[in-house]
Amino acid sequence: MRVQKFRSIEEMNKAPVRESQEPPFERFLRQCARYWEIAPKRYPRGVFKFRTIEEAQKAREKYPLLNK
Amino acid sequence: MDRDEIIRVLQAFEAAGLEYVLIGAAAMGFHGLVRATEDLDLFIRATPENIERLRSALRQAYDDDPQVDEISSADLLGEYPAVRYFPPTGDLYFDVLTRLGEVASFETVDTEIKEVQGTKVRIATPLALYRMKKGTVREKDHVDAAALKERFDLKDET
Helix, strand or coil, X not given: CCCCCCCCHHHHHHCCCCCXXXXXXXXXXXXXHXXXXXXXXXXXXXXXXXXXXXXXXXHHCCCCECCC | CCHHHHHHHHHHHHHHCCCEEEEHHHHHHHCCCCCCCCEEEEEECCCHHHHHHHHHHHHHHCCCCHHHHXXXXXXXXXXXXXXXXXXXXXXXXXXXXXXXXXXXXXXCCCEEEEEECCXXXXXXXXXXXXXXXXXXXXXXXXXXXXXXXXXXCCCCCC
């Protein structure tokens, strides 16, 4: 069933979502590849070290998008 | 993030005998909660021998990239429990952790084994991921925690 119709958002939210037959990790890899196509970033090279996970997470914000 | 590259790295981890557990979005993906990410997060057992296995696996996967040698036991066992490695391919990175504050480490995370293309992969259980994610400050982690809780009917511990 390619098209479903709903009378309300509530009805739409209750509709069952079709489960993919593809293994979930394969879907994950595909999703990551698609994300990279949409928003590629310019990463530095090499090894960086952090005292805390918060420090590591903050560093992520500094990686610029390639097309900016 | 290239599929074959990830499979190659997971195979190299297994071949090197690396003691690790996948956490983060990749582990969520194995559990069927799929969202994109830029990195692979893993806990490793914090011993010099295991850190050498990590270097060996990454050298194997990335054509003897000399920068792998900058991953040091002194750092990971000392005051830098988080190390980020950007491989030459340039479209993903690895966050390698020996501990997550007081919340978790390789030894304290409950794990299960999954398989991808004949390679065994050790991943954190949904409950272990939930415990790690619910206490952080990142909005994304709260969304993940909520999704894990709903999908696996997890209960908060008192």
